[in-house]
Every structure is written in structure tokens, then in C-alpha cells.
Amino acid sequence: MKPVVPFILTFSALACTNAIANVSYQIDLTSPEHHLANVEVVFPETQSNSLVVNLPVWRTGKYQVLPLADAVRTFTATDDSGAVLPWSRTASGEWTIALSEPTSVTVSYQLYANKLGQRVNHIDASHAFLDASGTFVYSPEFRGEPLTVSLNVPSDWNSYSGMDSGSHAHSFTADNYDILVDSPIETGISEHREFSADGRAYELVVWGEGNYDIDQMVTDLTKLSGQAEVIWDDYPFKRYVYMVHATSGARGATEHLNSTIIQRPRFSYRDRKDYLGFIKTASHEFIHTWNVKAYRPDGLVPYNYQDEGITELLWIAEGSTSYFQSQLLLRAGVMTPKEFLEDLAKRVAQSEQTPGREVQSIADASANQWASSGGDYAVNHSTNIYSEGYLTSLALDFSLLQETKLKRSYRDVHRKLYNDHRIPAGYTISDVKGILNTVSGTSYEGWWQEYVNSPVSLDFDSLLGLAGLKTSYGKEAKxxxxxxxxxxxxxxxxxxxxxxxxxxxxxxxxxxxxxxxxxxxxxxxxxxxxxxxxxxxxxxxxxxxxxxxxxxxxxxxxxxxSGKLVITSVDKPSRSQKAFFKAWLGVDWPFDKEGQLKAVK
CATH class of the missing domain: 2.30.42.10 (PDZ domain)
Structure with missing residues (x-):
């Protein structure tokens, strides 16, 4: 998508959009200083005696109920003649509008958008970030209908989204609300770059000042984006937008259908450690475009925006994404073997310092995610679907490599999940076990019971030894x-x-x-x-x-x-161990004869 031509759109100029879409969204952002906007939604004629309008109670990518509707004030509804329609609040994120005859319905409300760190919405004098889950109401009756979104913005703003461009600047179109709710909009004063990788178009949009090097970001995102073929056969998108916020402290990221939003403190990009944090996050969210957005557990299919979606497989959706993120960067040459092993060692050490892994299974942790609140109780009595899900994925990958004599791996499992269980279908536990059987030629019922349904503490030296690696605290440790x-x-x-x-x-x-x-x-x-x-x-x-x-x-x-845990080469690694390492990570054995990591050229 080319940069939009900056100018102010008036609502009267947008009247023509109503004729080409069933649902029309308009948002006025011309006075953004106090985080406020005015939203207008036109729903087509309905024959019902009422129209239910909802704002989601959670946003995709965050498995937690949020008070999103608290940001809505001055809610009104009118019919096609402009007459005010009566309505009542029927749930925390629901309004029911009474209708006496068939009519189109226009809903208007004021929106307070100041949830930057939640990545729901944020409006200020320099930009607006709009995730539809906290911004745009929908009606279940028209959830599957085509729509347009039109923005009325200050004259020096530019607008970007993974959605298709509309008929004029600052407008977008989508086939249905599910696409809108998973295609955030970034509009405002920002830096923008376009690049391509493996036949796909990409964009990088950065809002906020900081110590980032946007050209380096483009270089590494290009390398990363070309690595998808390592796992999957094709792409679920034609164009993808990396959105980045350089903030005053907010941090985190969320995946979407055709884009991601990444937030990091504005001065956390220059140092190598900080930059690795950014690029690993970008890799994580990019992988999510397949794992979660293109295929996901059946408990999350279809998304129920007004209720929780419980599944025992969130560890695959999140933990396995974490597992693959650094592998793609390693293969792309963005991360060195030393940096990869340091990241892995940190995860091993964290696991060993988390007593909760001995109490809760990864399946139970997945099902409990909507109720998880973290803190001291979680450390002592819970399993984290991200960190422990990563290590469960590692154990599963190594098991598959062993069973197939290095011919198949966990990547093959995700390739089949994408090929055979793509949205609108969801995959079940039985589906995953069936794929494991197909890939390996053996039953994984016992493995699943031991590693997924039961609390587990991995023997890391035994496991990593298959790839010629071991853990230690160094010669100087005491x-x-x-x-x-x-x-x-x-x-x-x-x-x-x-x-x-x-x-x-x-x-x-x-x-x-x-x-x-x-x-x-x-x-x-x-x-x-x-x-x-x-x-x-x-x-x-x-x-x-x-x-x-x-x-x-x-x-x-x-x-x-004392010191920190490190992962190094075993003494005199065998040819088979080196082959295992190569089959696992796709790069050559990185140690010299003395067991030291070779210098990266």
C-alpha cells in the first residue's frame, strides 16, 4: 500500500461509501489531544424487532476479559429518517436497540482511547492506534457482511492497515468484521518503509521517536520474512504490515491476520541485547500469522468476542511460536549461534527456578490461561504456556527427530496443521495426536500423557545431549x-x-x-x-x-x-550429534575442536 495523501476527510464526502458496503464505520479524530474520538456506524436495514450491538469483551492475542466498553459514552441510535431509537444495556459489552419497523440503524458514540499498553486503542495529538475490539461495535446479525472504515484525521497524518485500501485516502475495506477486528489501523505522524521478501509485499510503520535504526530494522525484517518456507508451504497473506510503537514505557506485542503491533520503550533498540528483544518479538508475531491466525485450536474457532474460548492447546499456539521464533532468526543470519544458545540457556534456567512446573501440567495451564493472573502463586504453583510451552515443544521436536532418524521434525507437524486444519476449521487434541502419528509412524498417546497432561521437569542435559550440547555454569562457578x-x-x-x-x-x-x-x-x-x-x-x-x-x-x-547457566558443546561430540544439531536448527555445527563457538563471519 502506498502512503496515503494527507488531507482531512469530511463525513459528507464519505456518503458514497454507504452504497458500496453493508456496514459503514466512520471515526472522527480531528481533536485527538484528550484521547477522544466520535464513532458512527451505519448498519443496513433489518427486519427484526431489535438490533443487538456489541463491543468485544476481549481482544485477540490476549486471553483475558477486559472492560473495553467502559470507554464508550453518549451512545445513541437513530433510524433511517434520523429519529432516535430506544435502547437498553443488556450486558457489559452489549446494547439492544428496539425497532418498530424495518429500518437501517445508525449508532453513534464517543470513544475514550487511552489503552496504549493494552494495544486496544490510543489517541493523542500525534497518532491514533485503533484495534477494532476496543474501538468499533458490531452487530452479530451483520458480522459477516462487507464493510468500510473511514477516518477523519488531521491534515498531516498518514494511515496504514493490513486491510485493503478504500476508495480514498484514510479509508479501508474488509469482507467482514472478523477481518476488521484482526486488522488494526495506525494513523498519524510516523516513519514508513516498504520492502519485499519471497514474493510478498511488506511495510514497516514506526510511530514515536527513539534510538532505533529503521534501515537496520528493514534489513533484518526482510531476512526474517523470507524464512517462512522453512516451516510452511505458502503464505496466508499477500501484504503484511509491521507496526512499531517507540513508547515512553509501554511494551508488548500482538499478532493479527495481516500485521502486528510491537511496542517497546523508545530507547530500547540500540544495544544488541535490546535490539534482539525487538527482533525476537517481531519473529514471534510473524510466526503467529500462521500459528493462531491461519490455524488455531478449536476452542478458539470461531472467535467468540463476548465470551472466553477455553482450550488445552494454547501451549501450541503460544509456546510453540516462542520455540520457533529464534530458530527463524538463526537460519536467517539475524541471530548468531551464541545468541541462540544464550536465549535457550536463559529459558532452561528460568524453568529450573520455577517450582510451579512440578504442580501444573501444560494442558491445565492452557485451559486456565483466561484466569491466570501471575505473581507469586503462579511461580510456585503454575506452568507458563509461553516459557514451558517452548520447552514442551523442544522435547516434542527432539522426540520426532529421534523417532524418524532426523527425517521429520516438529516443523512438519505445523506444516500439516496449516495444510489440513486451516481456518474456518479448528484443530483438536485428537487431530494433533493423529498428525504426530502420521509424521513419526508411532503413537504419541503415552508421550502426551507424560509431557502434556502431567507436570513435567525435563532432564535438559540428557535431552540436549542428543544435539551434542550440555548445560554448565562455567569453570569459574562456585x-x-x-x-x-x-x-x-x-x-x-x-x-x-x-x-x-x-x-x-x-x-x-x-x-x-x-x-x-x-x-x-x-x-x-x-x-x-x-x-x-x-x-x-x-x-x-x-x-x-x-x-x-x-x-x-x-x-x-x-x-x-554462581554465575549464569550456559549451554556449550559436550566433550568430543560425535558425528551423529552434529547431524542432529543440523537437522534441528538448520545450521552447521558452530563449535571448533576446542569446544569454542566459531567466530561469525
């Missing part, structure tokens, strides 16, 4: 004392107490505030250093406030390895 607590930033209040750790076993709980160790005052800044004055196995007296009562508790220190 045993250090360990308390099993985490402090709130800048204070001595406990924000986390690991289940089964030394503090947990001593009766120290979340929210306790430490004031002294062995009778001497301790500070937040000096707490970790003070603990290192002791040895693993020592017993210390911890003085703390618990529910405002001063207490002394005897704490026997545990032990942990």
Missing part, C-alpha cells in the same frame, strides 16, 4: 548461599518466596519485611552482599516484620551455583 526469596525493587519487602526453598521451609512468607540479619540492620541494596558473608548450610537469624509483628526466624541457607 557454590553460593541461597535464601529462595526475591525483594521488591528498592525495599526489603519480599515479592517472592520460592516453594520448597530455604525461606519457604523456615516459614517466611510473601509480604514479610526483613530488617536485620544476626541482629544487625540490613538494607535493600546490601541484602544480597550480606547473604554472601555466609556459606551454604549456615543457619542465620532473620529479623522481620510479618503482619506488622516483629519476629525472629532461624533460616538455614541453601545453595546455588
Amino acid at each position: 557454590v553460593e548461599p541461597f535464601t529462595g526469596v526475591t525483594l521488591k525493587s528498592g525495599s526489603l519487602v519480599l515479592s517472592q518466596v520460592l516453594r520448597g526453598g530455604p525461606a519457604w521451609n523456615a516459614g517466611i512468607v510473601l509480604g514479610d519485611e526483613i530488617v536485620a540479619i544476626n541482629g544487625l540492620k540490613v538494607t535493600a541494596a546490601g541484602f544480597e552482599s550480606r547473604i554472601k558473608d555466609f556459606s551454604a548450610g549456615d543457619t542465620i537469624k532473620v529479623t522481620l516484620f510479618s503482619n506488622d509483628r516483629l519476629k525472629d526466624i532461624e533460616l538455614k541457607l541453601g545453595e546455588k551455583q
Whole structure:
């Protein structure tokens, strides 16, 4: 899509659009300073005695009910002669309009758009980001009908979306509401680039100032976008838009049918570590264009915008996407083998420091995602569908590589999910097991029960050893004392107490505030250093406030390895281990004869 010619559209100039679409959306953004807009929606004539109008209670990509309709005020409805129609609020995201005769219905309302970090909507003097789930109401009666969206914007704004362009600047068309709700709009003052990869057109739109290098972003996104053929046979889109927000703190990302929105703090692009965070996020959302948008679990098909969609397979939708994201970057040469293994090591270490993996299965975590709230309870009693879903995908990939003597892999499973279970169909647990059987030639019933339906702690050295790798803390690592607590930033209040750790076993709980160790005052800044004055196995007296009562508790220190976990080559890797590594990641063995990573050319 070419950059639109900036000018102000008036609603009168848009009257012609109503004749070519069944539903017409118009949004006035000409006074955006206070996050406000006026929305008008024209629904075609209905024969019913009422028209139900909804605003979704959740947005795609975030499995959580949100109070989106709270942003709607001054809701009105009129008939085709302009007469006001009576309406009532019948649910949190629902209005029911009473009709006495067949008529078209025009719905108007004021929208407050200030949910930038939620990636629902945001309007200010420089731009508007519009996700339809928090912006545009729909009627179930006309959900499947064609529509147009027209924007009335300041004269220096440009508008972009993954939807097709409309009949004039700042307008878009879609075949139905499901496409609109999954095709966000970015309009405002931004930087824009176009590029191509593997016969597809791409755009990069960046709103906000920051320390990013847009040319480097284009270079790496081009390389990434050309890697899809590693997993899938074709594309579910002809044109794709990467939208990026350089923000004052909001961060996160959401996948869509033909685009993604990525948010990162404005000065988190220059350093290599920060930039890798951005490009890994871009890879994750790009993969979602297939895994979730083109095929997804049957519990999410079709989307029910007014209710939860429960499925035990969210770990495939999210965790497997995380699993593939760095692999595509590695194959594209955007990420080095060293960076890939560092990322994997971080995930292994995080898993081993999360007691919840021993309590909750990945299937149960998937079904529970809509109720998940994170925090201390989650760490100690829950499994994360992203991080643990990644590691479950790793175990499944290695199992398939073993079973097929490196001829087939987890990529083949996703290729078949895309080819055989594309939307509007959804896939079931039985479908996935059937594909695993087809790909491997063996039943995965037992594997599924052990790794998916049951809590599991992976033996990483045994698993990674198949690819000639091992975990370690380095030659300089030593045993250090360990308390099993985490402090709130800048204070001595406990924000986390690991289940089964030394503090947990001593009766120290979340929210306790430490004031002294062995009778001497301790500070937040000096707490970790003070603990290192002791040895693993020592017993210390911890003085703390618990529910405002001063207490002394005897704490026997545990032990942990110093430094960070690293993944390195095993001693004298075999030819078969190197072949496994190549079949797994698609790149040559990266270590030299001394076990050191080779320099990247």
C-alpha cells in the first residue's frame, strides 16, 4: 500500500461509501489531544424487532476479559429518517436497540482511547492506534457482511492497515468484521518503509521517536520474512504490515491476520541485547500469522468476542511460536549461534527456578490461561504456556527427530496443521495426536500423557545431549548461599518466596519485611552482599516484620551455583550429534575442536 495523501476527510464526502458496503464505520479524530474520538456506524436495514450491538469483551492475542466498553459514552441510535431509537444495556459489552419497523440503524458514540499498553486503542495529538475490539461495535446479525472504515484525521497524518485500501485516502475495506477486528489501523505522524521478501509485499510503520535504526530494522525484517518456507508451504497473506510503537514505557506485542503491533520503550533498540528483544518479538508475531491466525485450536474457532474460548492447546499456539521464533532468526543470519544458545540457556534456567512446573501440567495451564493472573502463586504453583510451552515443544521436536532418524521434525507437524486444519476449521487434541502419528509412524498417546497432561521437569542435559550440547555454569562457578526469596525493587519487602526453598521451609512468607540479619540492620541494596558473608548450610537469624509483628526466624541457607547457566558443546561430540544439531536448527555445527563457538563471519 502506498502512503496515503494527507488531507482531512469530511463525513459528507464519505456518503458514497454507504452504497458500496453493508456496514459503514466512520471515526472522527480531528481533536485527538484528550484521547477522544466520535464513532458512527451505519448498519443496513433489518427486519427484526431489535438490533443487538456489541463491543468485544476481549481482544485477540490476549486471553483475558477486559472492560473495553467502559470507554464508550453518549451512545445513541437513530433510524433511517434520523429519529432516535430506544435502547437498553443488556450486558457489559452489549446494547439492544428496539425497532418498530424495518429500518437501517445508525449508532453513534464517543470513544475514550487511552489503552496504549493494552494495544486496544490510543489517541493523542500525534497518532491514533485503533484495534477494532476496543474501538468499533458490531452487530452479530451483520458480522459477516462487507464493510468500510473511514477516518477523519488531521491534515498531516498518514494511515496504514493490513486491510485493503478504500476508495480514498484514510479509508479501508474488509469482507467482514472478523477481518476488521484482526486488522488494526495506525494513523498519524510516523516513519514508513516498504520492502519485499519471497514474493510478498511488506511495510514497516514506526510511530514515536527513539534510538532505533529503521534501515537496520528493514534489513533484518526482510531476512526474517523470507524464512517462512522453512516451516510452511505458502503464505496466508499477500501484504503484511509491521507496526512499531517507540513508547515512553509501554511494551508488548500482538499478532493479527495481516500485521502486528510491537511496542517497546523508545530507547530500547540500540544495544544488541535490546535490539534482539525487538527482533525476537517481531519473529514471534510473524510466526503467529500462521500459528493462531491461519490455524488455531478449536476452542478458539470461531472467535467468540463476548465470551472466553477455553482450550488445552494454547501451549501450541503460544509456546510453540516462542520455540520457533529464534530458530527463524538463526537460519536467517539475524541471530548468531551464541545468541541462540544464550536465549535457550536463559529459558532452561528460568524453568529450573520455577517450582510451579512440578504442580501444573501444560494442558491445565492452557485451559486456565483466561484466569491466570501471575505473581507469586503462579511461580510456585503454575506452568507458563509461553516459557514451558517452548520447552514442551523442544522435547516434542527432539522426540520426532529421534523417532524418524532426523527425517521429520516438529516443523512438519505445523506444516500439516496449516495444510489440513486451516481456518474456518479448528484443530483438536485428537487431530494433533493423529498428525504426530502420521509424521513419526508411532503413537504419541503415552508421550502426551507424560509431557502434556502431567507436570513435567525435563532432564535438559540428557535431552540436549542428543544435539551434542550440555548445560554448565562455567569453570569459574562456585557454590553460593541461597535464601529462595526475591525483594521488591528498592525495599526489603519480599515479592517472592520460592516453594520448597530455604525461606519457604523456615516459614517466611510473601509480604514479610526483613530488617536485620544476626541482629544487625540490613538494607535493600546490601541484602544480597550480606547473604554472601555466609556459606551454604549456615543457619542465620532473620529479623522481620510479618503482619506488622516483629519476629525472629532461624533460616538455614541453601545453595546455588554462581554465575549464569550456559549451554556449550559436550566433550568430543560425535558425528551423529552434529547431524542432529543440523537437522534441528538448520545450521552447521558452530563449535571448533576446542569446544569454542566459531567466530561469525
